[in-house]
Amino acid sequence: MELFQQLIFGFGIALSWQNLLYCLIGVSVGTLIGVLPGIGPLGTIAILLPITFNVAPVGALIMLAGIYYGAQYGGSTTAILVNLPGETSSVVTCIDGYQMARQGRAGPALAIAAIGSFFAGTVGTLLIALFGPPLAEVALQFAAPEYFSLMLMSLVAAAVLAQGDMMKSIAMVALGLLLGIVGRDVNTGIERYSFGITELSDGIGFIVVAVGMFAMGEIISNLGDPEERKVFTAKVTHLFPTWDDMKQSIGPILRGTAIGSFFGVLPGTGPAIASFSSYMVEKKLAADPSRFGRGAIEGVAGPESANNADAQCKFIPMLTLGLPASGVMALMLGALTIQGIQPGPEVMTQRPDLFWGLIASMWIGNLMLVVLNLPLIGLWVKLLEVPYRLLFPAIMAFSAIGIYSVNNSSFEIYLTALFGVAGFVWSKLGFPPAPLLLGFVLGPMMEENLRRAMLMAKGDPSVFVTRPISLGFIIITIGILIVMVAPAVKKRRAEITD
Amino acid sequence: MKLPDSKDFWSGVMLIAIGGAALFIGRDYPFGTALRMGAGFFPLVLGAVLVLFGVYFVARGARSSDKIEGNWSPRALVILPLAFVLFGVLMEYAGFVPALFVLVVGSASAGTEFKLIEVLLLAVLLTAMCVALFIWALGLPYPLFTGS
Numbered sequence: 001m002e003l004f005q006q007l008i009f010g011f012g013i014a015l016s017w018q019n020l021l022y023c024l025i026g027v028s029v030g031t032l033i034g035v036l037p038g039i040g041p042l043g044t045i046a047i048l049l050p051i052t053f054n055v056a057p058v059g060a061l062i063m064l065a066g067i068y069y070g071a072q073y074g075g076s077t078t079a080i081l082v083n084l085p086g087e088t089s090s091v092v093t094c095i096d097g098y099q100m101a102r103q104g105r106a107g108p109a110l111a112i113a114a115i116g117s118f119f120a121g122t123v124g125t126l127l128i129a130l131f132g133p134p135l136a137e138v139a140l141q142f143a144a145p146e147y148f149s150l151m152l153m154s155l156v157a158a159a160v161l162a163q164g165d166m167m168k169s170i171a172m173v174a175l176g177l178l179l180g181i182v183g184r185d186v187n188t189g190i191e192r193y194s195f196g197i198t199e200l201s202d203g204i205g206f207i208v209v210a211v212g213m214f215a216m217g218e219i220i221s222n223l224g225d226p227e228e229r230k231v232f233t234a235k236v237t238h239l240f241p242t243w244d245d246m247k248q249s250i251g252p253i254l255r256g257t258a259i260g261s262f263f264g265v266l267p268g269t270g271p272a273i274a275s276f277s278s279y280m281v282e283k284k285l286a287a288d289p290s291r292f293g294r295g296a297i298e299g300v301a302g303p304e305s306a307n308n309a310d311a312q313c314k315f316i317p318m319l320t321l322g323l324p325a326s327g328v329m330a331l332m333l334g335a336l337t338i339q340g341i342q343p344g345p346e347v348m349t350q351r352p353d354l355f356w357g358l359i360a361s362m363w364i365g366n367l368m369l370v371v372l373n374l375p376l377i378g379l380w381v382k383l384l385e386v387p388y389r390l391l392f393p394a395i396m397a398f399s400a401i402g403i404y405s406v407n408n409s410s411f412e413i414y415l416t417a418l419f420g421v422a423g424f425v426w427s428k429l430g431f432p433p434a435p436l437l438l439g440f441v442l443g444p445m446m447e448e449n450l451r452r453a454m455l456m457a458k459g460d461p462s463v464f465v466t467r468p469i470s471l472g473f474i475i476i477t478i479g480i481l482i483v484m485v486a487p488a489v490k491k492r493r494a495e496i497t498d
Numbered sequence: 499m500k501l502p503d504s505k506d507f508w509s510g511v512m513l514i515a516i517g518g519a520a521l522f523i524g525r526d527y528p529f530g531t532a533l534r535m536g537a538g539f540f541p542l543v544l545g546a547v548l549v550l551f552g553v554y555f556v557a558r559g560a561r562s563s564d565k566i567e568g569n570w571s572p573r574a575l576v577i578l579p580l581a582f583v584l585f586g587v588l589m590e591y592a593g594f595v596p597a598l599f600v601l602v603v604g605s606a607s608a609g610t611e612f613k614l615i616e617v618l619l620l621a622v623l624l625t626a627m628c629v630a631l632f633i634w635a636l637g638l639p640y641p642l643f644t645g646s
Binding site for chain 1: 548581610620
């Protein structure tokens, strides 16, 4: 079995003591920021990216990935104990998780969330291992037209499936693409939108955009509309779920994992959509739906599995095609590029250590999270008592050092301040920030592939519809747009978003 | 005349402004041919797309009544970017320690509660921690105090 050999190879890499350490750091930081509201995985990864420059690529990716899925665990902890979703992915968990906590069943709720997440994480890891290589194989056949169509498809899908106003999401993608072309044009050497500023001729750093919008912009929002935090420090006793709890949860965990894996590979669908869908499914299937909202364990088990499966499967398009399916994945791509690795299907053949090492580490990381989260739950809850007024200056400090250290340039600090203001204004106007980041990362690649495709086809734009794979992507793109404009879907979408 | 306070209206205005600026600044970039696209093709298409979106939102804003929610947190909106800019300037002229200290105290003053002693304590602690972590442990090459 080749698959097992490769997984064993991956475990060999992930189990080296450095990588174990990076994994541990990653999941600990992830749990921490998952517990703390007001700072999400996107902002944290952006802030910590510069620090990973000195780390080997495998270690850097293992750590960043750990932050990402660690945050999902942390987010559910606060959802259950304090009725406060640390992350958007755990909004649904609040509904029944908090009710369980109020009935004195916080322990089983936390345990089932951890078990479900662990199971989903394991399945997700296996799925990447199973589907990654064949997908990359297919992707190796892609030429410029296919890449352009594929990117178009994922950008449209990302904008359409993202939460919020669809038109605003698409506008943000276009804006991101435009920001992505700032700097010297690689083909002609012409400076575009750089206003004679030397720092801009290499383009805007994507850490600048990410930290500005997701760290500073967030802080400005939070200070404007402070959310109330009632810390409910209930004693967590009886951690272990009863046999009945387990029996009730098996179905939801399996279904949640399937739902999450499905949404995971779709671009743009945040973990919130996966967990929400899972919750709706469980409620529909339940013999007595009225239990939901009053502490039904299925309402915790399903969504928690779904959001973790979603988080894991988001790695599939990133690792095999070099396509970011979410804002966090856009950052991961950026991390690869900064490390000098060209993202795409070649990663798997040229850097198998990276691919298999990362996959194996995700499974190890999930295991660490179970161990880390359940016994230490009291410690994490304590952290909730850290007031925001002490937290946000620290976030500002780390952001500033992180950005400055990229190029030792004060200019990028000023630019970040600008993006902080812009990000805040955009969010006030109802523009979601993640699509901009996707467009920003994909912009230069898209332009390059468009040019190459046109050159290849001697200037004939029909190349995008005469090559079958490319045509397939274009048809799906148009299909998504048509379906989304359909009134029934529009209405349903509005319901979910609210 | 009263300015409209619709979210969509201002979204549209912003997009028209950005798209228009992109078109204006990029007007001289060579457009190229379909075979050999110039540096101007992508920017001009995107600029035009943004303007079109802008027009759409302005039109939608004329009918919709969704107001901008929450407040603009003017204090944080001014102070936080300013603290960042100050950090950038101080990094060049004063060194890591003063830059970071000013950043932390400055940022903290954007908050709703500001307790001087607590903030000073936080600034000292954070600065010390960052010096240990970034300068000593990670070896970033910044002088603690410029000219010392």
